[in-house]
Amino acid sequence: MLTALVLLPVVAAIVVMLVPGGRREVHLPLGIALSIFPLALAGYLFWVFEPAAGFQYVDRVTWYEPWGIDWHLGVDGISLPMVVLTTLLVPIALAASTSIDRRIKEFVVYTLFLEAGLIGAFLSLDLFLFFVFFEAMLIPMYFIIGIWGSERRIYAAMKFLIYTAFGSALMLAAIIGLALTHVDQTGSASFALSDLAALDLSVGAERLFFAAFAIAFAIKVPLFPFHTWLPDAHVEAPTAGSVLLAAVLLKLGTYGLLRFNMALFPEASVDAIPIMAILAVIGIIYGAVVAIVQPDLKKLVAYSSVSHLGFIVLGTFALTSGGLQGAVIQNVNHGLTTGALFLLVGMIYDRRHTKKIADFGGLQKTVPLLAGFFLFMTFASIGLPGLNGFIGEFLVLMGSFPALPSLTVIAALGVVLAAIYLLWAYERVFTGVPDKDENKALSDLSAREIALLAPLAALIVVIGIYPGLLLDKITPSTEAVIDHVVEQTDFVVPEPGRIADVHVAGDEG
Amino acid sequence: MVDVGWYMALAAALFLIGALGMLLRRNALVMFMCIELMLNAVNLTLISAGRALNDLDGQVAVFFILVVAAAEVVVGLAIIVAIFRRRATASVDELSELRG
């Protein structure tokens, strides 16, 4: 089933390729229609997923025996939400791309390939395979930014590609090293996550490997100070690009940290908690502060991503139930909200052909619906209780506090700053009297655009009110991560770090 | 009876002279001759080595090398002549349009 999930987009891409002619009225709808299939399959997967069962629906086919590389897919509570998110956002991103007027066919094809790469990366249980997907997806994204981007697109695309490629290059070296260690210790070659996690590495080696992986993922997240490619990429990328980039691509970083660094290098992960947490917190505050004064709406949202993803990393390295649950669910939340925000910025751009905050003002008068959605997403992103963002942040903060009190307190500042930069932006863009003529004659959201935003908004509320929907699937896997770390190291989960403690307390109350 | 080592040394000297000539002279023809000189230094080495090891292979190898040298002469001269025809010079320094 998972193999099908990975291959469906590829097939779709090939189908689109085979359709002759460069007319959007054929290719875009076709692409959207085809991208529904992966979504349906992922939805089914979500439905039948057994939380307690660990990795499931495992497909394992030997790829090249002597090297011990396999086509090895499996899904658990950590990857499941990401896969669903990916398959959900691709059709939306495509449907949001009607304003693309040239080479739409290639665009659809690249997007679908990107989807395949993303799903594959989230599902891989073989490091070689993971690396293949992780690296391969750069190319479609690179083209999406570089061909359909705005003025400085080439610079941005280049920066994105080289920067990320640099990170993954180091990771490749580390992967090779790990595999060879496995050969030394067992005599057989293997890249399977489970096998490599079972190795006992020397402290030095483990730390080096950890660093290599961590840098690769930190660039992807992006963690301060590796973040500067992100604003450029976002500002230049077309709407769909920004959406997928922010909503899914970045998550590979946080996902990787959780899935690979924790599993492979528990010892080093525990030792690295201070560094990672500090970087995360710096990211939270720094990203928010920088976002406040951004003159460009897209850049502002981009920096807000830097800030929000800091929470995810913080929660991950707090290594408590709350922290990890928060991290994983925040992966989804940030995907939904920031994705939606980029959609909205794109819609504004389609109308006004500018992203400069100074060019707007009083839009709520002219496009109330758009304003309403924007405000909604803004509050979701600020972390208003009842919406999804709050669940993630609250879980992360509450989960991290027992482990890293002082850092968590500082991180909480980010919540205030988020309110400042987003509401100030909203104030400047939407409130007041529309003084510029361009702003006076804008058309409000079309039915299509509403149809794009509505599902996201609905999910945001649902997750906010009933996060159990996701948490039930996530929790066993995150608990497994903690168990793994605990039994591999002398790490002690701080009280009250585990659900166990909480329930005990709850029962008393 | 002179010790073989000296022949070797002489060969080495010749080889170096050839190499340096290759680097110092401008004229393609002369440079080419220097290469020939290097090849002969090789021959001398082989002969003396073969003598020292009283093993025929070394001496046989010389013939092969002579043949190769001859072949190189043919091709080399052809190229040089072709160039000389066009530019009325055999100075390699004139040939530096491809660079960077």
Next chain:
Amino acid sequence: MITPPEISWLAIAPDLALTLGAALVLLVDVQWKPVARVHAWVSGVTVAVAAGLTVAQWIQAAPADALAFSGLITMDGFAIFTRLVLIAATALGLAAGWRFVAGLGRRGAEAIALVLLATSGFSLMVASNNLVMMFMGLEVGSIALYVVAGLARERRESEEAAIKYFLLGSFASAIFIYGVALIYAGTGQFEIVGIRDLLAGFVVSSPAVIYIGVGLVVVGLAFKVSAAPFHAWAPDVYQGAPAGLVGYMATVAKVAGFAAIARILLTGVLDLSGSWLPVVAGISVVSMLLGSVLALVQGDVRRLLAYSGVSHAGFIMTGVVGGATDAVLFYLAIYAIQLIGAFAVVAVVAGPDAAGSSIDQYRGLGRRSPLLAGAFTVILLGMGGLPVTSGFVAKFGVFTGAWAEGYEWLVIVAVVATVVALAFYIRVIVVMYMDEAQEEGTLRIGPERWVLVLAVAATILWGIFPASLLDLAADALPI
């Protein structure tokens, strides 16, 4: 008392076939002055026969009678595999350069003959177990290539390329053979196997003269594979020589050169690895970094490919350091196909006998002829070593080898170099897709089409299903 060597025709059959084919082409030409198509047939058949004979060797060969001609020639899998690569390169090279060859008119036959001869020389070289034999093959191949470089006679650049290639090439050959002589002086052996056994026997450290010899041999071959700092000729020659055949020239020289290096170092003087490993590693590092960095600043695609060739030489060297012959062979095979493919594109864009190929010629290629641009993109990404292409598998193989040998630092340098390399391959892609078209008019494409198809197929298919080729390479061990 000289014992006459026993004859084993099969061992040299492919080389003979190629040589005869060359002669045949010339004779036919002189006799009937036929149209180019006839030459195509003759050369095609020749190549096919040579390939068939090589396969026959593969089937028939057994370690026992791997050595033939009393140790002059070997028929080990290593030789056969490289031979196959060479022959494939010849076929592709001729296809890629066919429009050039045809354009030469009467002299077309010469070109074909030279190509076939060069191949036969190099295929002799990769199969020879005797250093002098190796030298013979090397020279036969090289001399033929000197001429090929100058084939576009009416162009000054072609001449310049030829003379530079010739002077430096024979200089390198001289150094190589001197190294051989010194090794002989130190060991009394020309035979690689013999040297191996002898060194195995040395209890005390072996005489310095051997080291000097090995060093000179390595230098001589490093020149042929255009590894830094012996690469200086490559950019000029790649730029000056006729576009159609550059791919072929570059490829066969590199394949044969690396085959020889691997055979000498990994078989002959493996016992001395303690001392040559660092040196080779050093050459590898210099090549990777110098090649990548210089390629980054080139304005001419052919020079760019030349420098990228330098860095590739460095990458392959890491495989040599790791002693992973299978990885090296895989890399060589992949790289050969991709390089010829790349130059086929150049030949289409710049014209088969053009000198140089400014990057501006590629502006908007993605719009002008999407398929060509697409193929070039795939090939470039393959060279860049991105996953899903065979280039990635190749790099992965050699890096793994080096790391296993304890050269972690080399691997780390290498992966960093790959990133720089990626940067300049991407530059070309940027120009093709993201700049607005400058050049107009459609491009004429001939048999290059098939080269490209094969190159793309090899890049992607072996990238996804590398097992077939990897197994082959794994079996192809030197004696």
Next chain:
Amino acid sequence: MIDLLWLVIALPLGGAAFLHFFGRYVREPLSGWLASAAIGTAFFIAAIAAVPFFQGEAEPSTIPIWEWMPALGANFELLWDPLAALMTLVVTGVGTLIHVFAIGYMHGDERFHRFFTNLNLFAASMLTLVLAGNYAMLFLGWELVGLCSYLLIGFWHTRPTAAAAAKKAFVVNRIGDLGFMIGLMVVFATFSTFSYSGIFERAGEELTGGLATAIGLLFLVGAAGKSAQIPLYVWLPDAMEGPTPVSALIHAATMVTAGVYVIARSAPIYEFTPFASTVVASVGALTAIWAASIALAQRDIKKVLAYSTISQLGFMFLAVGATAYVAGIFHLMTHAFFKALLFLGAGSVIHAMSDEQDMHRMGGLFRKMPVTAVTMAIGALALAGIPPLAGFWSKDEILAADFARGGWFYFLWIIGLITALLTAFYITRLWVLVFLGEPRWEEKAHPHESPRVMTLPLIALAALSFVGGLVNTPFRLTLEHFLEPSFEGVHIQHATDDWLTLAILAGLSILAAAAGAGAGYLAYRRPPERWRRFEDSFEPLWGTWEQAYGVDDLYGLTLVTPGRRLAEAAAFSFDAGVVDGAVNGVGRVVRGMGDWIRPLQTGFVRNYGVLFLAGAVVVVAWLVAGGS
């Protein structure tokens, strides 16, 4: 009835949802009535559900709804106890009246239904806050009311001032929330749950050392933000940019009292930290007098009421800080009545004067709008603390309790007394300036009494303000007993039961009130130039008060501007320059190396030869060195 309790929240929420999606299809007054009906029904349900408490037999009960964040022991659950019941009744009761009033007030506004959507949403949020069974859910309501406040302050979004005020309110509240959130972190880290019962039961053994104090102070920060106490009160005056019913409902009667409610709710925690309690009381006292003094000099009728609200909230803090929780809640209730009344009255005036808010341009409105005038008079007297109106009883109980606490609280008691005097003065000033004296408005403005839909709520509230105080008089402590179940095991500060002292204290506060009121009347009954001179005679003090001590400018100078500077420096100098500069720098360096090495490729064969030979020499030398 209890199992239907969720309807109390669901009804207004449903109303909001309905109006949000279909409001635009509903004709103007109808949508307003729908909203009012929703919250009105909620009131009745709550009232019925509260009956057992009135009979004094029921125990507090928790009603689980569904799991929310199990990892934090934070679920949707309602706690139904007297305190919650009282708050619910106040919110829904006053809320209903204000809804009705708004139907008249918002008449003709193009986004009429949107207004009621938000109003209903607010009601739902506020009820979530007071009915929450654990701190997490309370925080949910806490933030949602903040959202509604944001939406309603900025309801007239085309006014830049309104938008700015809305943002300011939310951000300042967020700063308070930060403290609250950190407090919650400490709570969770200590008790590993958020449920009240779970926490309060184990408060004794868990809250060792400074923990209780830490939590207490952090909660205070949050409360100070929501309830506009020093130093976070600055948002409330600006919040008056919102429509007047909003000011009445959110910024007088209900939302701003959330802080008081939280502290009262957390009594079992404050139980263990007298210090934190004292701080609460002190902050309250300081705020009370501080805001009262500012209220003296305001010209904008709503500003007066706003600062008055801040000051009254200070009183409530003073009460709960002195652990006189019942008194605090009592005052919360009465204040809800008369302050809502005053705001609505002011609204009615503003409505009549076609959006004039400057009292200097009013006067002599008594004849024009008698109902408003009378009802407002009652509200004013209640606020001033004139017996037997509501305000007197609650305020007096607070003061008495503080006095009874003794020690430092004597000092706070004096402050309270002075504040009472000031309060009486400024509210009288307001009433006199508006309703008595010569008309000072332009001719074109022709004030008129408001329609019945607006006056009826006024009358209702006036009635409540009149009798509301009687539920808890020293003679009959009904409320006290009513609330007891909510404060089991918590020490509650009472007034002394020595009647003589009590009488003296009452006398003192009546005296203060009377004095203030009298002074206000005498000063402003006179023609304008006279009271203008009177005001000028207080210069420069008066100006300072009118400028509200210039706190906003101070904050701007010390926080906002430097913050902006910092952000700009970080964004445009550091991020673009240093961080990104480093990244691009690497790229430049690599290319630079290329350009730098490139000339080596001179094109001269002989140079190549030299390079070649040099390389050869190095290789050979290295090999030989490595070999032997």
